[in-house]
Amino acid sequence: MNYNLDYLKELESESIYVIREVATQFENPVIMFSGGKDSILMTYLAVKAFHPAKLPFTLLHVDTGHNFDETIEFRDNLVSRYGLKLVVGSVQEAIDEGKAVEETGYNATRNYLQTNVLLESLEKGKYDAALGGGRRDEEKARAKERFFSHRDEFGQWDPKNQRPELWNLFNGKKKFGEHFRVFPISNWTELDVWQYFKVENVELPSLYFAHKRQVFERDGILLADSEFIQKKPEERPFEAMVRCRTIGDVTCTGVWKSEASDIDGIIEEVSTTRQTERGGRADDKRSETAMEDRKKQGYF
Amino acid sequence: MSHTSELLRFSTAGSVDDGKSTLIGRLLYDSKSIFEDQYETLRKSTEKRGEEGVNLALLTDGLKAEREQGITIDVAYRYFSTPKRKFIIADTPGHIQYTRNMVTGASTANVALILVDARNGVLEQTRRHAIISSLLQIPHLVVCINKMDLVDFDEKTYVKIQEEFEQFASKLDINDLSFIPISALQGDNVVSRSENMSWYEGPTLMYYLENVHIGSDHNFIDTRFPVQFVIRPNNDEYHDYRGYAGRVAGGIMKKGDEVMLLPSGFKSKIAKIDTFDGELNEAFPPMSVTILLEDDLDLSRGDMIVRENNQPDVAQDLDMMVCWFNERPLMLNGKYTIMHTSNEARCIIKEIQYKLDVNTLHRNLDDKKVVMNDIARVKLRTTKPLFIDAYDKNRITGSVILIDEGTNETVGAGMIV
Numbered sequence: 001m002n003y004n005l006d007y008l009k010e011l012e013s014e015s016i017y018v019i020r021e022v023a024t025q026f027e028n029p030v031i032m033f034s035g036g037k038d039s040i041l042m043t044y045l046a047v048k049a050f051h052p053a054k055l056p057f058t059l060l061h062v063d064t065g066h067n068f069d070e071t072i073e074f075r076d077n078l079v080s081r082y083g084l085k086l087v088v089g090s091v092q093e094a095i096d097e098g099k100a101v102e103e104t105g106y107n108a109t110r111n112y113l114q115t116n117v118l119l120e121s122l123e124k125g126k127y128d129a130a131l132g133g134g135r136r137d138e139e140k141a142r143a144k145e146r147f148f149s150h151r152d153e154f155g156q157w158d159p160k161n162q163r164p165e166l167w168n169l170f171n172g173k174k175k176f177g178e179h180f181r182v183f184p185i186s187n188w189t190e191l192d193v194w195q196y197f198k199v200e201n202v203e204l205p206s207l208y209f210a211h212k213r214q215v216f217e218r219d220g221i222l223l224a225d226s227e228f229i230q231k232k233p234e235e236r237p238f239e240a241m242v243r244c245r246t247i248g249d250v251t252c253t254g255v256w257k258s259e260a261s262d263i264d265g266i267i268e269e270v271s272t273t274r275q276t277e278r279g280g281r282a283d284d285k286r287s288e289t290a291m292e293d294r295k296k297q298g299y300f
Numbered sequence: 301m302s303h304t305s306e307l308l309r310f311s312t313a314g315s316v317d318d319g320k321s322t323l324i325g326r327l328l329y330d331s332k333s334i335f336e337d338q339y340e341t342l343r344k345s346t347e348k349r350g351e352e353g354v355n356l357a358l359l360t361d362g363l364k365a366e367r368e369q370g371i372t373i374d375v376a377y378r379y380f381s382t383p384k385r386k387f388i389i390a391d392t393p394g395h396i397q398y399t400r401n402m403v404t405g406a407s408t409a410n411v412a413l414i415l416v417d418a419r420n421g422v423l424e425q426t427r428r429h430a431i432i433s434s435l436l437q438i439p440h441l442v443v444c445i446n447k448m449d450l451v452d453f454d455e456k457t458y459v460k461i462q463e464e465f466e467q468f469a470s471k472l473d474i475n476d477l478s479f480i481p482i483s484a485l486q487g488d489n490v491v492s493r494s495e496n497m498s499w500y501e502g503p504t505l506m507y508y509l510e511n512v513h514i515g516s517d518h519n520f521i522d523t524r525f526p527v528q529f530v531i532r533p534n535n536d537e538y539h540d541y542r543g544y545a546g547r548v549a550g551g552i553m554k555k556g557d558e559v560m561l562l563p564s565g566f567k568s569k570i571a572k573i574d575t576f577d578g579e580l581n582e583a584f585p586p587m588s589v590t591i592l593l594e595d596d597l598d599l600s601r602g603d604m605i606v607r608e609n610n611q612p613d614v615a616q617d618l619d620m621m622v623c624w625f626n627e628r629p630l631m632l633n634g635k636y637t638i639m640h641t642s643n644e645a646r647c648i649i650k651e652i653q654y655k656l657d658v659n660t661l662h663r664n665l666d667d668k669k670v671v672m673n674d675i676a677r678v679k680l681r682t683t684k685p686l687f688i689d690a691y692d693k694n695r696i697t698g699s700v701i702l703i704d705e706g707t708n709e710t711v712g713a714g715m716i717v
Contacts, residue, residue, distance in 0.1 A: 003518075003584045007385070009587070052531075052541060166408075169640075187377070
């Protein structure tokens with residue numbers, strides 16, 4: 001008899017262990033749900049972790065108001081299928097109430113405004129642990145992230161003073177007003193995620209698969225033509241076969257020319273591509289340490 | 301890429317100039333795990349720093365402070381895969397002031413990769429890495445003798461270093477030790493065989509990593525199932541469902557097995573091993589499953605399911621090697637929170653027996669001030685019994701962390717002797 005666990009099962013087992021640990025160490029956990037594949041994976045694993053009981057966590061979606069329509073539709077279907085509880089934090093409301101000021105110009109994005117809305121939503125819901133779908137292979141600052149990541153009362157991350165994490169012992173102790181970010185799928189790579197989706201036959205938003213869309217090019221990146229992005233006069237939209245590798249806000253999510261119309265096609269594409277998935281994220285390109293800077297302030 | 305089957309975690313430790321980053325860079329590059337845009341970012345960063353070429357260390361040193369100072373501070377996790385295996389590298393700094401990060405990276409590793417500069421031979425740092433790997437019971441240790449190109453690929457140099465290391469390692473608890481002569485810079489024996497060292501007949505590093513036998517790295521003998529979480533759906537369909545969720549820490553658990561529960565000592569049988577994907581006939585480490593028992597007993601988090609004829613020690617007085625993580629020294633008679641499997645208690649440090657010199661293995665019985673990065677043998681007493689095994693028998697049931705009750709920081713990691 002062979003007692004070697006398949007690597008996808010080992011990753012699954014590790015993530016489920018971490019998710020269950022959250023349920024026992026915290027009083028009021030919440031899943032940060034963006035509608036992207038990583039948060040879908042995390043939600044799916046969380047449903048598995050507590051089967052046959054219901055998922056004891058709420059989903060929190062920070063809505064910039066600049067979404068792909070498909071994201072919202074998918075989110076609402078998921079919520080009803082698993083009987084989940086959804087809370088939406090709205091960037092539009094924050095702007096309307098004067099708590100946030102919208103960026104203007106060609107590169108305007110609400111990505112940065114999300115951080116405050118996220119922190120405010122966490123405070124309002126009195127959530128003491130927020131689960132995120134961050135993966136260490138995504139970005140160099142995330143490569144340093146713990147599974148259980150402590151945040152002070154301002155929601156800030158202190159990368160130089162992180163708690164050591166050994167074996168499978170997770171220290172979620174905190175003072176009143178502090179909270180934790182937890183990253184159950186830290187050890188998954190983009191390819192692992194897709195291979196798991198294939199094995200598990202998980203349903204995904206259509207945006208991930210190649211489809212025809214009006215796009216335009218800016219700084220070498222293809223962006224979806226949308227009412228939320230101000231185009232420069234020379235930027236002319238054209239139709240192309242594209243798909244998203246990550247899904248964020250429309251204003252900063254690049255789309256890729258692709259013919260991958262099913263999971264097999266995507267696995268083939270991901271394992272041969274020479275560009276990282278965040279290569280199309282304008283928000284990461286603002287500076288060399290854009291992600292670390294945002295994370296310190298409380299971005300997920 | 302075809303289906304990858306197993307997951308192998310390995311740790312590396314090293315300083316700026318022993319070629320560690322070059323080696324990792326090469327493993328990632330040759331397995332096509334560095335992407336063009338990453339490479340381009342690296343090239344730009346290197347240029348901005350006024351250096352030549354592409355500094356692959358910038359790939360692993362992800363934090364601003366690390367990039368500014370040009371050193372690795374924190375553990376960085378890196379990923380690559382080949383058709384045979386998926387690899388997780390815990391890349392740790394090698395300097396003595398970061399011993400704690402080395403210990404962290406080593407805690408989950410199957411393989412420790414130790415780099416030796418062929419020009420310098422076995423140094424203090426090499427010995428320290430080996431001692432920590434042995435202390436943390438990493439099952440396999442591979443010593444890469446690097447920069448062979450700078451010693452004209454000389455076999456005698458290689459053999460001399462190997463002998464020196466073996467002599468030193470005989471004092472350590474190392475089960476599986478291998479040596480590979482490489483040049484990380486030129487790629488000799490990293491992924492492809494070296495044409496410059498025909499005298500070497502062993503595997504390349506990549507072949508070693510893809511084939512080293514890790515199937516026995518878990519304990520499949522002694523059944524240990526710490527209860528992590530109790531699943532009670534409380535709905536009509538699953539009215540009487542009471543499942544004990546957790547991760548198998550040891551042994552092979554089968555449906556129908558007679559089991560004993562700790563601390564109560566009650567006996568029962570495994571009625572069902574449940575998962576979202578359906579019932580299983582057996583469960584083994586490191587699977588996360590839900591166990592249902594035939595009898596209606598009261599088990600909660602921190603309890604453990606074992607076999608009657610194979611029980612862990614039930615103890616309140618623990619002997620352990622502790623690695624200290626915090627700027628505030630370990631306090632004799634100090635009280636800490638202790639986490640062990642899914643259990644938690646308070647403890648008091650009763651005795652500091654000696655401090656271990658991680659460069660020489662010397663036991664210092666005189667200086668007992670345990671500060672950050674020190675490793676010491678201590679005795680402590682807990683407020684309630686824990687269900688423990690020796691660390692060298694089971695890395696899960698043999699390990700603890702200590703938490704400062706004031707700051708909530710993880711201040712120490714302990715391996716039960």
